[in-house]
Amino acid sequence: MSKERIPTPEEYFGFKIGDDKKLADWPEIVEYFWKVAKSSDRVIVEDLGKTTEGNPFLLATISSPKNLKNIEKLRKIQLKLLDPEGLTPEEAEKLVEEGRTIAIISCSIHSTEVGGSQLSVDLLHHLTSSNDSNVKEILDNVILLLVPSLNPDGNRMVCDWYKKYLGTPFEGTSPPWLYHKYAGHDNNRDWFMFVLPETQMAVEKIHNKWHPQIVYDLHQMGKKGPRLYVPPYKDPIDPNVDPIITAGVNFMGINMADSLAVAGKGGVTIAWGFDAWTPARAYQHYHGGIRILSEAASCDIATPIEVKQSEIENERDFKGRESRWTHPLPWKGGKWSLKDIVEYEFIAAMALLKNAAKNRERWVRGSYEIGKRSINSSNLMTFIIPKEQNDPATTHELLKVLKTGDVKLFKAKEPFSIEGITYSEGSIVIPVKQPYGRFAKTMLEKQVYPDLRKNPTDPPEIPYDVTAHTLGLNMGIIVDQVSDTVKCNMELIEKLDNLQGSIIKDGKPYYIFSSALNKSTKIANQLLSKGYTVHRVASWEKIGDNEFKPGSYIVEETKGLMKILQEYTKLGVNFYGLEELPEIAYTITKPKLGVYKGWGGNADEGWLRMVLEDYDFDYVSLTPQDIRRGNLIEKINILILPDQARDSIIEGMKAQRGAEPTKYEPMYRIGIGEEGTRSIQEFLSVGGSVITLNKASNYAIKDLLVSAENALEGIKEQEFYCPGSILKVNIDETHPIGYGYGREASVMFVSGPAFNVKNEGYPVAIYPETNPLQSGWILGEKKLRGTAAVAEFNAGRGSVVLFGFSPHFRYQTRGTLKMLFNSIYYCSS
DSSP: OOSSOOOOHHHHHSSOTTOTTOOOOHHHHHHHHHHHHHHOSSEEEEEEEEOTTSOEEEEEEEOOHHHHHTHHHHHHHHHHHHSOTTOOHHHHHHHHHHOOEEEEEEEOSSTTOTHHHHHHHHHHHHHHHOOSHHHHHHHHHEEEEEESOSOHHHHHHHHHHHHHHTTSTTTTOOOSSOSSTTTGGGGGGOTTTOOSHHHHHHIIIIIHHHOOSEEEEEEEEOSSSOSEEOOOOEEEEOTTSOHHHHHHHHHHHHHHHHHHHHTTOOOEEOSOSOEEOOTTSOGGGGTTOEEEEEEEEOOBTTBOEEEEGGGOOOBTTBOTTSOBTTBOSOOOEEEEOHHHHHHHHHHHHHHHHHHHHHTHHHHHHHHHHHHHHHHTOSOOOEEEEOSOOSOHHHHHHHHHHHHHTTOOOEEESSOEEETTEEEOTTOEEEESSSTTHHHHHHHHSOOBOOOOOSSTTSOOOOOSSOSOOOHHHHHTOOOEEESSOOOSOEEEOSSOOOOOOOEESOSOSEEEEOSSOHHHHHHHHHHHHTTOOEEEESSOEEETTEEEOTTOEEEEOOTTHHHHHHHHGGGTOOEEEESSOOOEEEEOOOOOEEEEOOTTOOHHHHHHHHHHHHTTOOEEEEOHHHHHHOOGGGTOSEEEEOSOOHHHHHHGGGGSTTOOGGGSOGGGTOOOHHHHHHHHHHHHHTTOEEEEOGGGHHHHHHHSOOSEEETTTTOOTTTOBOSSEEEEEEEOTTSGGGTTOOSEEEEEESSOOOEEEOTTEEEEEEOOSSOOEEEBOOBOGGGGTTOEEEEEEEETTEEEEEESSOTTGGGTOGGGHHHHHHHHHHHHO
């Protein structure tokens, strides 16, 4: 029973949710959630912590008062069913009878997709105030974990932007920058690296705390396709996803589509566009829960639009004007508004919750069956992470990812041998046969993405996202896969040990530390900021039993250094004292970095900023206007162009897919233009350097006159296609850009260029003369053989470094960060 009358959203906000040109912004939504929590005994609201930019991150737990009083008991039942070790069949049946369906509804991770957060207000009010039989059944049988926004920072940003231009010719547009400080639209690709604070809170404080059977994630898409998409997903489905999960997705998605059809809502489609291959968007698929993705057609934020039936697009096998089994009730066109989005999503959400309630036993029993299959699996596959690694700190980061994913890690307490290889004491053992072993398996094995074409001459079937995510390869960590159980004395790791390095031979005039460690870059930058002199050695250096690779760092002793180095040992780095200074390749000059920040928002640029900040590089962001003004050398000595198509760099929004440049003020429409190219050429001529990432390298080739050509330009997709796979490259480890590597490395190739380098350039990393594919999918791999993935060129008095991939891709590819860092130091020094 309510403690006091709950105000309706209309009473509280002064408008109905979904009204034209009206938005509830995040502070108002937060205030309403707290108000309802004080007035109702059906909901508990929690502030889980602060977002990237300091906003509150809310969770509302909604159920019957009785369930809420027993919330901890019900939570433990769910976790035990998914990890049923030692549970007898009789005990399990009792838990199934007592358990509840646990469902998460998460809203508006992509903040221009405002319908979800707006809907959350109506859903909260309905479930806490209505006494109809459907609501009572839901409250009795379901525990709903409602997340009104997975990106509150973006919610505020989009609302502020929308209200600023309301009533102007520029009404209804997205902000011309990322709607998350670093990730933008990529924030829902962070669900296995857990980099962002918002992801960490959602996973650690909601998903892992409950491991729900059902997760409903509300999204929006373009304006002229289906009115709403719900699963089933199209192929391929990751084979590591339990069949009970796949069946549950299909069962729930079709049930939701059915409810929308009964309500007369046209334009709903299933089995279209979206697959279930990558864990980057589907953490729950490996933790006992289905992920229901809905994608509603968008309007202009909260401004309605008109779409004629003749304008409904036929794309990705969607025939919008025809009735198909996947799309039985076509939409006839007309006005489309935020109210329509909220209505469709409300019907879908209530259908999901009714299903969760009526089929409580199916969902709860499904958890138990998934748990039984996991711990009783006949799959003896085991992954081993050897103790001996080139970069222990990055190895620690990989283990932290697995630990966050609720994977059980074991440390060998003695040496052991398996399949002819001996491993040291301290090596990490990860059996797949464990409750969440499917997550470990998909993250550690090499992906084999299927070629879904019916005929080899057909264009490729386009994956929804990248096709590979193998952690060991992406992070540069050795991970071995064996087909049997490891038999040795080992202990479960309850908590990862803190990293700890040491200082060997203190009291010396010089200290050397490894170029193979990512953390060494962070240390070098901090030392430079404190005024210390830091060098990089020219060749291999043998010091005692340790051999240091070319490019290892040396810092000169001055007063106070030892205390600072002692602090840095906490990053897992060792420092070795030297009597004499070895041969030096160069002394590092503190870089003055500029990062190009074009209008329209570029996730690669955002992730780059996050990486630079985490590793203590100082930088300035440069807009198209800043580039056009010239005199760049007065501000920076290195310009980085993140992954962006050449036309978009030059022309701005005019060349961006889906952009509507005339709906923005003129200042936001432009790229760097011819003036910007002249400015960059001048910058190079006076000693500046340019680093271009992935597709931006085409700009360097065509407009900065770099002596290379893109070997893949003009090739049809049937001849070469690689939309997101991990490939092998051979590296010159003696070149300053290759410092810290061995002869081989793995790179994430996402529809990038590959370079034929002419006489004036130097190829630092080259694709081998064999198939470079390590994980994922590639067509026409012979087109890459012998081409360069990274190359350096002299340009004027400066230099240009071309990357045929993004070395920091989504902050997942820790193994190629050093190439980026090396390029920065080399160009600066």
